[in-house]
Amino acid sequence: MEGVPHEADTVSVGEFTFECGEAVPDLELSYEAYGEFTGDNAVLVCHALTGSAHVAGRRRRGGTDTAGQARAWWDDIVGAGKAIDTASYYVVCVNVPGSCYGSSGPSSEGPDGEPWGTDFPPVTVGDWTRAQRRLLDRLGVPNLHAVVGGSVGGMNALDWAKRHPDHVDRVIPVATAARLDPQIVALDGIARRAITADGAWQGGDYYGGPRPEHGLAIARQIGHVTYLSKSSMSDKFGRRSASRDAARDSFPVDPAADFFPYRDVESYLDYQGGKFAERFDPNSYLYLSRAMDNYDLASGHESDADALAAFDGEAMLVSFTGDWHFTVSQAEELADAFRAAGARTAHHVVDSDHGHDAFLVEPDRVGPPLADFLADGVRGKSVTDTADEDGESEFAPVHTSLFG
Amino acid sequence: MEGVPHEADTVSVGEFTFECGEAVPDLELSYEAYGEFTGDNAVLVCHALTGSAHVAGRRRRGGTDTAGQARAWWDDIVGAGKAIDTASYYVVCVNVPGSCYGSSGPSSEGPDGEPWGTDFPPVTVGDWTRAQRRLLDRLGVPNLHAVVGGSVGGMNALDWAKRHPDHVDRVIPVATAARLDPQIVALDGIARRAITADGAWQGGDYYGGPRPEHGLAIARQIGHVTYLSKSSMSDKFGRRSASRDAARDSFPVDPAADFFPYRDVESYLDYQGGKFAERFDPNSYLYLSRAMDNYDLASGHESDADALAAFDGEAMLVSFTGDWHFTVSQAEELADAFRAAGARTAHHVVDSDHGHDAFLVEPDRVGPPLADFLADGVRGKSVTDTADEDGESEFAPVHTSLFG
Structure with missing residues (x-):
């Protein structure tokens, strides 16, 4: 990142009313910005x-020690000379409200000086967009050349095309869908139950005491498999x-377990679950999931295409053949919606065995x-x-990778 | 079942040493038998x-009230005039050691008069076969016309072909595999962690106190999705x-959850998880999963085919296109192993959207x-x-059903 301006800050954007109707008196947003704004390159x-x-850069300036996706999670993609070239573009990333990396959320300080806990208002993807809009206004960025995001970040990108169609030229929803299918909704719900059933969760009021780390680790392990x-x-x-x-x-076991091997896949998930439980706030996991x-793109509209009707920029959907969390078929449905809405659209399918993780681990x-x-x-x-x-032939790799 | 003899009993088969080397002084086996044994029709x-x-029949004679698969779980298939016709065949089903429906397991009484808990020896699929063999000897059944089983019951059936190749004429492994793939192993392991992380589990020593019902319900919900x-x-x-x-x-929730809909899929899984947690023993779930x-068919041999080398009966694999717990591909690998072993083999693929459950819910x-x-x-x-x-064409439905 040498030679490229890099700003990392947490700012207050004032009172903020969430879509649920509840408000916080002073929403804080943690963001990072890379490169120089020239008026049309955000x-x-x-x-x-x-x-x-x-999102990028070796060291977080003045930040706390982080791991996983909290640590420069798209450093292979974003940077000087990289795909999202910070020498050309002014790249902004905002930690979403409800999260635990600097922006207001359940673990941040509430009006009484204690952590909000589950008194923090419920958040929606729409709230993320609205908070990002507030932050961009503050940074003096009226229009975006592009919005890009992966997974639920892709839903966030879709929401921009729906909510601010005239202020976004290009949208790039990666490994995402207009809405989750019920299989994934079910697994997410089970993951949340693992957190709230953990005795240490205490209705979300665990700050200062033992954290529901087993529950959060189980939630993460379920997610990880997807x-x-x-x-x-x-x-x-x-x-x-x-x-x-x-x-x-990592978890309590009984003597009978010792007769059976501790498998690599278990060891991996226990390690990952434990690391995640250390770095992430259990209430934030409930809120964000x-x-x-x-999230439902069509919400408030007749259809996905209807929700995108006002968007007349360009859209590139990116999906991955081995992804069963957000499938190629779901991305194709999205592409059809953009096409029906009259947007210039491409659905770029990447043949990859890496599942949903591909958007992070297949930078090439x-x-x-x-x-x-x-650019074009x-x-x-x-x-x-x-x-x-x-x-027909295009979808073949999905099957190969999942059933090979 | 009118007119067909039906026997339901729990018998002691004496001291039993498990594959792990540990023994119980008196293994009890709960079994049911339908029809009349004629020497070659078991x-x-x-x-x-x-x-x-x-396995069949409306009412369990002298048994406790049961639900789910404990209640006549294959009544559509087994009975007079049904596919496994009890007017022609002598049908035997044995509750496996480690379970909680009458056979010895963690919840049954140990030598000290208290439930075994996790002092019960670890059990393997091989132990199930060995216990069934013991019971059949006692019933005076030296040879089996057929062994049939679904899911891990299919592994049990495979184990019969491997362990007693000369005493089984026909084997029918349904919706099963030579071994689980690591994705399912991972999900099973996460499910067990949900049980052992439940504060009420108490190292398995919860009998007489509160049961780890949240943990067991979560485990069941994970399984149910698969x-x-x-x-x-x-x-x-x-x-x-x-x-x-x-x-x-069913599970603790926080006020923020109320802003979001309680979805049908969640309601269904909460109901199913709760019902299951009432009927099943948490330690048995750990043991049996x-x-x-x-289970690994090839264990102790060079390959699956090698493990089946001595079997010269006939095999019919049955698999289901929408099943991702035990896939069509895994069943095809098994069919190849039987073919390579020289057994007359058929792999019957059923086109069904019902996933793994298809073996229970698609009797037609x-x-x-x-x-x-x-018969033939x-x-x-x-x-x-x-x-x-x-x-090529044969596997197409898998993809359609999972990605349609």
């Missing part, structure tokens, strides 16, 4: 469920035993279409579109 | 993870709100090939085989 990057504003594909898990872990037993005690489950396949779409729209050199291909 | 039915010996398919969940629930809020308090996760599609295979082997009229078809 790119808003929307983070995923457990991400932060810290981020990987059947075949990537087979390739990565097989049925191998873990090489070290170190994490076996509810926002994701509840995500970067080129991103860069070219930012749907006519960008590396941008492909399902409408140009034979519909 | 069919062993192996139940699934949470099933019981009560029994359904993406498309069956979409068809069944969509994103509808629940018509009644009755079960919303570990047995399933650990499962019954005919079962009946015909029992792989040449049975309704029996189809993947080897007779075009390999």
